[in-house]
Amino acid sequence: MLDLFQYSFIVRGFEAGIIIAIIAPLIGMFLVLRRYSLIADTLAHVSLAGVAIGLLFKINPLITAIGAAVFSSVLIERLRMSKRIYGESALSIFLSGSLALAIVLISLSDGFGVDLFSYLFGSIVTVTQNDVYIIAGLGIVVIGTIIAFYKELVYTTFDEEAAQVSGIPTRFINLLLIILAAFTVSLSIPIVGVLLISALIVIPVVTALQFKLGFRQTILLAEVFSIVSVLGGIVTAFYLNVSTGGTIVLFTVTLFALAYIFQRTK
Amino acid sequence: MQQVNHNHTIITLENVCFSYTKEEVIKDVTLEIHKGDYVGIVGPNGGGKTTLLKLMLGLIKPNDGKVSLFGTDINAFKDWPTIGYVPQKTTVETNFPVSVEEVVAMGRYGKRGLFHFPTKGDRAKTHEALKQVDMLEFKDRQISDLSGGQQQRVFIARALVTEPEIIFLDEPTVGVDIKTQKQFYQLLRKLNKELNLTLVLVSHELDVVAHEATELVYINRTLEYYGDPNEFLKGAYFHELIEKGGLHH
Numbered sequence: 001m002l003d004l005f006q007y008s009f010i011v012r013g014f015e016a017g018i019i020i021a022i023i024a025p026l027i028g029m030f031l032v033l034r035r036y037s038l039i040a041d042t043l044a045h046v047s048l049a050g051v052a053i054g055l056l057f058k059i060n061p062l063i064t065a066i067g068a069a070v071f072s073s074v075l076i077e078r079l080r081m082s083k084r085i086y087g088e089s090a091l092s093i094f095l096s097g098s099l100a101l102a103i104v105l106i107s108l109s110d111g112f113g114v115d116l117f118s119y120l121f122g123s124i125v126t127v128t129q130n131d132v133y134i135i136a137g138l139g140i141v142v143i144g145t146i147i148a149f150y151k152e153l154v155y156t157t158f159d160e161e162a163a164q165v166s167g168i169p170t171r172f173i174n175l176l177l178i179i180l181a182a183f184t185v186s187l188s189i190p191i192v193g194v195l196l197i198s199a200l201i202v203i204p205v206v207t208a209l210q211f212k213l214g215f216r217q218t219i220l221l222a223e224v225f226s227i228v229s230v231l232g233g234i235v236t237a238f239y240l241n242v243s244t245g246g247t248i249v250l251f252t253v254t255l256f257a258l259a260y261i262f263q264r265t266k
Numbered sequence: 267m268q269q270v271n272h273n274h275t276i277i278t279l280e281n282v283c284f285s286y287t288k289e290e291v292i293k294d295v296t297l298e299i300h301k302g303d304y305v306g307i308v309g310p311n312g313g314g315k316t317t318l319l320k321l322m323l324g325l326i327k328p329n330d331g332k333v334s335l336f337g338t339d340i341n342a343f344k345d346w347p348t349i350g351y352v353p354q355k356t357t358v359e360t361n362f363p364v365s366v367e368e369v370v371a372m373g374r375y376g377k378r379g380l381f382h383f384p385t386k387g388d389r390a391k392t393h394e395a396l397k398q399v400d401m402l403e404f405k406d407r408q409i410s411d412l413s414g415g416q417q418q419r420v421f422i423a424r425a426l427v428t429e430p431e432i433i434f435l436d437e438p439t440v441g442v443d444i445k446t447q448k449q450f451y452q453l454l455r456k457l458n459k460e461l462n463l464t465l466v467l468v469s470h471e472l473d474v475v476a477h478e479a480t481e482l483v484y485i486n487r488t489l490e491y492y493g494d495p496n497e498f499l500k501g502a503y504f505h506e507l508i509e510k511g512g513l514h515h
Contacts, residue, residue: 033362151375151383158362158372161353162424165323165434166376167346209363212408218363 004238013124013191013234013244015132019139020188020200021230025208025222026146027184028201030157030177032209038088039076039178040198042095043185046072048194049098050186051119052105061119062131065189066138069182072098077178081171122193122245124234135187142183149176154215191230192245203252204229210259225255274301275337276432276464277322282331284314284321291317294331295489299481301431304458304465306479306495308472313486315468316354319436322466323351336431347377350425350433355418355440366412366420367405370395373427395423399453415446422453432464433457439471451478 004010031037050068054061072094079090106116118126146153155163156173164170181201188197208222233248240247277299284292291314299305307315320326321333324340333340336348350373370392371384396402399419409417418438425433435454439447455478457463469475476482476495484491484498491498498504 151372154364155372155375158364158369159353161325162351163372163376164325165346165349165351166373166428167344168376212410213363214408215362215364215368 004235009125009127010234010238012127012129012132014231016127016135017124017191017230017234017248018227019135020184020191021226022223023139023142023184024188024200025204025219025226026143027177027181028205029215029219029222030153031181032202032205033157037198037202038091038095039073039181040185040201042076042091042098043069043073043182044189044194044197045095045102046098046182047186047189048119049102049105051189051194052102055115056105056109060130060134062134062186062190065186066134066183068098069186070179073178073182074175077175081174118193119189120193120195121243122189122191122196122248124191124244127190131190135190138183138187142180142187145176145180149173153177192248196245196249199249199252200226200229203249203256207252207256207259210256210263225252229255275299276301276303276335277466278332278334278337279322280332280334282321282328282333284317284326284328290329291487292321292328292485293488295485296331297483297489297492299432299464299466301464302458302462304454304478304480305467305483306475306481307466307468307483307485308470308475309483309485309490311470315470315485316436318483318485319434319466319468323349323434347428348431350428350430352418352421352425352433352435352438354436355414355421355438361410364409365405366396366401366407366409367392369409369420370423370427373424377428391427391429392423395427396420398426398457399423413446415442415450418442418450419453422457426457430463432466435465435467437468437470439469439474447474454478 028040031039047065047069050065051061053059053068054064057064076090076094079085080087115126117123152163152168152173155166155168156170160170184201185197188200192200204222204225205218207225208218211218211221213221229248229251233251234244236251237244237247275298279295279297282292282295283290295318307318309315317326321328324333324343335343336345371388373395374384374388374391393402393405396405399422401416401419401423404412404416404420409420412420422433439450442450451474454465454467458465467475467479476499479495481493482491482495482498483489484503491501491503
């Protein structure tokens with residue numbers, strides 16, 4: 001086990017992975033309960049377009065991914081608020097539109113080779129020390145914001161109209177939630193990759209919901225599942241020499257299956 | 267005893283019009299609701315009952331006309347804790363991981379600012395509100411475990427927890443059996459008479475509401491009647507409605 005930590009990329013992977021494991025279910029809880037899980041997938045694809053822009057212009061792709069995701073999240077929320085098109089349709093437009101943009105940008109520059117694969121499925125080998133600083137800094141901002149607006153987020157998620165009547169600025173809270181989701185999704189790219197992010201955001205929460213506990217206990221349990229999956233995934237992937245992102249997600253799915261069976265046979 | 271003070275106006279609607287699309291759902295409605303009133307809003311499906319309620323709460327903005335709460339234009343109104351709201355149950359996600367106590371405590375969130383977590387005082391108020399609706403013993407249960415009628419009582423407790431002057435209820439008895447419904451109206455009567463709470467209740471059950479409320483609003487896009495429910499039941503308009511089969515029970 002100790003030989004694991006001789007590799008600095010593994011240490012960086014653990015550092016970034018733990019932060020991601022903490023923030024993903026925090027955001028996931030609100031997205032899942034609002035039936036808004038698809039937003040994570042959409043923002044992930046938008047982030048890929050951001051990554052492509054970064055690779056094309058030789059900027060840190062993590063930074064361009066964050067920029068693209070946050071910018072689009074505001075547009076998506078505005079489109080949803082206007083009620084001119086269905087919320088789901090707004091997501092579809094952004095999902096396929098940004099994937100199209102990403103693939104065009106990639107083909108423009110003759111492909112980025114192995115890099116692209118690691119952004120699609122995550123690869124801790126590519127996590128730089130700078131990435132760890134960015135993930136830690138913004139991760140703390142996300143956690144702090146959720147703590148600050150916890151009451152408002154809970155009430156708006158449970159009963160938006162009553163929350164509005166009680167004086168909570170629900171439009172602002174909705175916008176805040178989607179921006180936080182954008183940060184979380186784009187920060188998770190180096191660890192689990194574009195195609196697997198929504199699994200880390202959604203599955204630990206759905207697993208915890210099986211136990212029918214109170215709001216805080218559900219979040220805490222989701223945190224446990226998420227951290228176990230990320231740490232277990234990184235270690236297992238290292239020894240079996242397989243994809244980290246894929247292994248992490250298989251851990252979350254296994255925990256879900258166990259929880260589901262446990263609850264049904266109780 | 268009930269004190270309806272007609273000098274103390276809580277809500278004023280002046281020539282209010284509203285449309286979702288081109289067709290007007292609410293047309294030129296003017297009315298005043300006073301302290302201590304128990305107002306029943308009835309009317310046919312699609313007649314604009316819920317829309318009228320949402321206009322009074324500022325959830326939607328009128329295309330024309332003016333809404334005031336406690337004499338303040340609704341756009342400038344800030345004192346939201348004086349208002350309690352029990353939404354239509356279908357709009358609430360009841361399969362949510364929260365306990366009864368947590369649901370009621372939410373009612374006080376609007377009073378607390380950022381970073382301010384609920385205090386002991388909030389907790390005491392929460393318990394008091396649950397007691398008023400006879401649901402204190404259920405405080406640790408999950409909201410999804412309760413029956414429809416019990417959930418409705420919890421939502422009333424949530425509306426009561428800020429000690430409001432007025433409570434709005436949107437179709438509170440939908441999907442609730444007759445016995446529970448009777449207890450529910452008893453509770454509303456108690457709140458109106460003992461706490462002198464002003465109540466505004468939207469319902470499709472004209473016959474029940476006409477016997478419970480002190481004021482009746484009959485809305486069918488325009489305000490067709492506003493006044494004493496007994497007069498309404500005696501009046502020619504009501505009989506005309508029955509003949510036309512225009513009542514939706």
